[in-house]
Amino acid sequence: MAAGNPTIHDVAKLAGVSTATVNRVLKGGYVSADARTAVETALKETGYRPNSMARGLRMRRSYTIGQMLTEITVNPFFANVAQGVENAARANNYRTVLFNHSNDSKRERLGIERFIDDHVDAVLFCTSTDATNLALLDRSGIPYVELERSRTTAAPFIRVDNYTGARQAMVHLVELGHRRVAFVGGDPAIQLPNSRRGYAVEEERLNAYRDCVQEFDLLTDPRLVRLGKYYSMSDTFPGASGYRHTRALLELDQPPTAIFATCDILAAGALQAIYDCRLRIPEDISIVGFDDTLAVCLAPALTTVSQPMARMGAAGFQCALDLIEGRAPLNEQTLPAELVVRASTGRAPG
Amino acid sequence: MAAGNPTIHDVAKLAGVSTATVNRVLKGGYVSADARTAVETALKETGYRPNSMARGLRMRRSYTIGQMLTEITVNPFFANVAQGVENAARANNYRTVLFNHSNDSKRERLGIERFIDDHVDAVLFCTSTDATNLALLDRSGIPYVELERSRTTAAPFIRVDNYTGARQAMVHLVELGHRRVAFVGGDPAIQLPNSRRGYAVEEERLNAYRDCVQEFDLLTDPRLVRLGKYYSMSDTFPGASGYRHTRALLELDQPPTAIFATCDILAAGALQAIYDCRLRIPEDISIVGFDDTLAVCLAPALTTVSQPMARMGAAGFQCALDLIEGRAPLNEQTLPAELVVRASTGRAPG
DNA sequence: TTGTATGCGTTATCAA
DNA sequence: TTGATAACGCATACAA
Numbered sequence: 001m002a003a004g005n006p007t008i009h010d011v012a013k014l015a016g017v018s019t020a021t022v023n024r025v026l027k028g029g030y031v032s033a034d035a036r037t038a039v040e041t042a043l044k045e046t047g048y049r050p051n052s053m054a055r056g057l058r059m060r061r062s063y064t065i066g067q068m069l070t071e072i073t074v075n076p077f078f079a080n081v082a083q084g085v086e087n088a089a090r091a092n093n094y095r096t097v098l099f100n101h102s103n104d105s106k107r108e109r110l111g112i113e114r115f116i117d118d119h120v121d122a123v124l125f126c127t128s129t130d131a132t133n134l135a136l137l138d139r140s141g142i143p144y145v146e147l148e149r150s151r152t153t154a155a156p157f158i159r160v161d162n163y164t165g166a167r168q169a170m171v172h173l174v175e176l177g178h179r180r181v182a183f184v185g186g187d188p189a190i191q192l193p194n195s196r197r198g199y200a201v202e203e204e205r206l207n208a209y210r211d212c213v214q215e216f217d218l219l220t221d222p223r224l225v226r227l228g229k230y231y232s233m234s235d236t237f238p239g240a241s242g243y244r245h246t247r248a249l250l251e252l253d254q255p256p257t258a259i260f261a262t263c264d265i266l267a268a269g270a271l272q273a274i275y276d277c278r279l280r281i282p283e284d285i286s287i288v289g290f291d292d293t294l295a296v297c298l299a300p301a302l303t304t305v306s307q308p309m310a311r312m313g314a315a316g317f318q319c320a321l322d323l324i325e326g327r328a329p330l331n332e333q334t335l336p337a338e339l340v341v342r343a344s345t346g347r348a349p350g
Numbered sequence: 351m352a353a354g355n356p357t358i359h360d361v362a363k364l365a366g367v368s369t370a371t372v373n374r375v376l377k378g379g380y381v382s383a384d385a386r387t388a389v390e391t392a393l394k395e396t397g398y399r400p401n402s403m404a405r406g407l408r409m410r411r412s413y414t415i416g417q418m419l420t421e422i423t424v425n426p427f428f429a430n431v432a433q434g435v436e437n438a439a440r441a442n443n444y445r446t447v448l449f450n451h452s453n454d455s456k457r458e459r460l461g462i463e464r465f466i467d468d469h470v471d472a473v474l475f476c477t478s479t480d481a482t483n484l485a486l487l488d489r490s491g492i493p494y495v496e497l498e499r500s501r502t503t504a505a506p507f508i509r510v511d512n513y514t515g516a517r518q519a520m521v522h523l524v525e526l527g528h529r530r531v532a533f534v535g536g537d538p539a540i541q542l543p544n545s546r547r548g549y550a551v552e553e554e555r556l557n558a559y560r561d562c563v564q565e566f567d568l569l570t571d572p573r574l575v576r577l578g579k580y581y582s583m584s585d586t587f588p589g590a591s592g593y594r595h596t597r598a599l600l601e602l603d604q605p606p607t608a609i610f611a612t613c614d615i616l617a618a619g620a621l622q623a624i625y626d627c628r629l630r631i632p633e634d635i636s637i638v639g640f641d642d643t644l645a646v647c648l649a650p651a652l653t654t655v656s657q658p659m660a661r662m663g664a665a666g667f668q669c670a671l672d673l674i675e676g677r678a679p680l681n682e683q684t685l686p687a688e689l690v691v692r693a694s695t696g697r698a699p700g
Numbered sequence: 701t702t703g704t705a706t707g708c709g710t711t712a713t714c715a716a
Numbered sequence: 717t718t719g720a721t722a723a724c725g726c727a728t729a730c731a732a
Binding site: 140 | 423615621626648
Binding site: 401 | 724725726727728
């Protein structure tokens with residue numbers, strides 16, 4: 001037994017039946033009581049476990065989901081989504097294989113080819129760099145699901161209601177009396193061209209900001225809106241961009257009393273900038289993040305818009321499973337984001 | 351072609367040769383020039399990719415490594431190690447499958463059984479909860495490697511020189527004039543009973559602290575040594591333990607001028623406590639972390655002992671591959687940890 | 701230099 | 717109710 005795992009043949013021989021009978025007790029079927037007990041004891045004795053490769057070959061199904069992630073180490077967001085997928089997958093006897101493309105379309109292509117080699121039953125993207133990469137899967141007949149951002153309209157898409165989430169953040173600040181609120185966030189222009197649906201993450205968040213500025217008659221100053229990337233893969237400090245923007249904001253003749261940074265990593269950089277300027281949060285300035293990843297670890301603990309990362313992953317897996325098994329999942333699902341108030345927001349000074 | 355991927359038979363038929371010949375041009379062997387070109391064009395035309403399950407079945411090798419992690423979402427340390435493993439694995443045509451046991455030995459057991467079902471070629475642990483779980487693999491003849499912590503002496507073990515790393519942190523503080531240095535760290539008593547080798551992570555770090563206190567004649571006060579868990583899986587805020595310990599330290603009649611927190615998550619909690627007490631870092635108090643995970647994101651950016659997480663993962667994979675292919679890797683490898691000085695340490699006040 | 705034939709372990713059809 | 721058998725796609729021993 002030490003040398004090589006027991007196969008269904010070993011079980012059959014031990015039980016004095018054929019492999020077909022063993023299979024029947026395993027999968028359910030007409031088996032006599034005698035045969036059943038014989039097989040069951042043989043099963044126990046051998047400690048038989050089916051060989052997943054043989055089964056996969058035979059069933060033309062690998063029971064494996066490929067997860068294409070941007071970069072699991074650079075933003076905890078991805079680890080949390082992956083975790084959600086993983087748990088849902090395990091519960092359904094699926095396993096997952098990860099691949100990080102680091103926003104490099106060529107690498108993503110490589111990863112997709114690996115997925116095809118692995119005969120994954122479906123692929124989850126969070127998020128894809130490029131619609132042409134997705135087309136590779138179409139050719140192989142492998143279904144896929146997009147999370148967070150969408151590059152195509154054909155595949156099911158699990159999204160988050162970024163508009164409402166961002167709006168909650170703004171309303172919270174307004175209620176605290178802030179009227180000079182800065183926005184530090186992703187530039188819609190960077191992502192939008194790639195987006196195939198009505199909403200790009202960045203656009204939604206920015207729209208919520210702008211709408212609230214209008215609606216609540218906040219100070220409008222173009223210098224308060226700072227757009228760019230959330231973080232750079234190559235920067236030694238991912239929050240560098242948030243740091244720079246915040247420094248610039250604090251040097252304004254009339255600095256904002258609150259900053260809405262639409263990613264906890266940006267917010268982390270903002271906190272560092274504020275710390276360097278020896279300002280006190282929230283007494284001197286309030287700050288709200290987005291994601292709820294680093295938020296709870298920062299000083300002070302960050303008020304942030306929490307994304308349902310694990311739920312997104314789980315919903316994505318469910319879609320994938322539907323696709324695999326020939327059911328038609330919703331083409332689009334929107335999950336809510338929710339403001340979590342912690343210690344980084346307070347009444348506007350003055 | 352859309353329905354079903356091309357097999358080696360398709361290629362053979364198209365090229366007008368046998369599957370054996372196709373295999374020969376794929377794997378290298380005696381093939382006539384004519385046959386070779388015919389096969390090569392057929393390969394291109396079909397876009398043939400070998401079926402990894404069929405190959406795995408035939409070769410009795412899955413080209414898959416199982417990674418057993420404590421919990422990828424709770425500490426970025428694990429994501430970084432996993433990333434290191436992953437990259438090394440990909441470079442060697444291996445894939446990895448993750449499993450998080452959340453410090454639950456039963457869950458770990460479950461995961462190992464899944465790995466056995468998957469016929470993984472080897473398992474990497476970072477870290478195992480329990481030596482009896484490892485024994486399951488022995489019975490299946492699956493080799494394994496331990497990272498960071500060891501529960502057995504048989505398997506190769508990739509460790510970090512925690513003593514020297516921690517010592518660097520202490521020397522750094524001493525050089526800055528600190529004489530009242532607190533230690534907030536893991537309790538050796540929690541982990542040591544499980545450890546099968548001379549060094550437990552916690553013991554090494556604590557020993558370095560104690561040795562330095564002696565050697566540099568620092569203040570010895572048992573109240574300055576705060577032991578416990580790095581973080582709790584269930585706490586809403588992982589840094590809670592660091593927060594509590596730090597609050598207690600700051601309430602001492604003679605609070606420390608520096609804190610060595612032996613995990614960035616603990617340090618994050620310490621930063622929050624210090625922030626709440628309206629003390630300024632490093633002017634009022636210095637703090638050093640360990641790991642270099644959150645460090646760069648905290649305010650102020652944390653001076654910390656950097657662990658070679660990706661290297662540990664890569665070295666672990668190499669060991670696993672050696673084991674799989676019948677080579678004998680070193681039973682133990684020690685990687686260095688290195689102090690990274692950032693903004694949270696400065697001259698002792700007063 | 702090339703092709704035939706077999707087995708890896710599982711599932712499932714079909715005949716008994 | 718059961719067993720013999722074929723097939724999934726690949727790799728390879730052996731024969732030609």
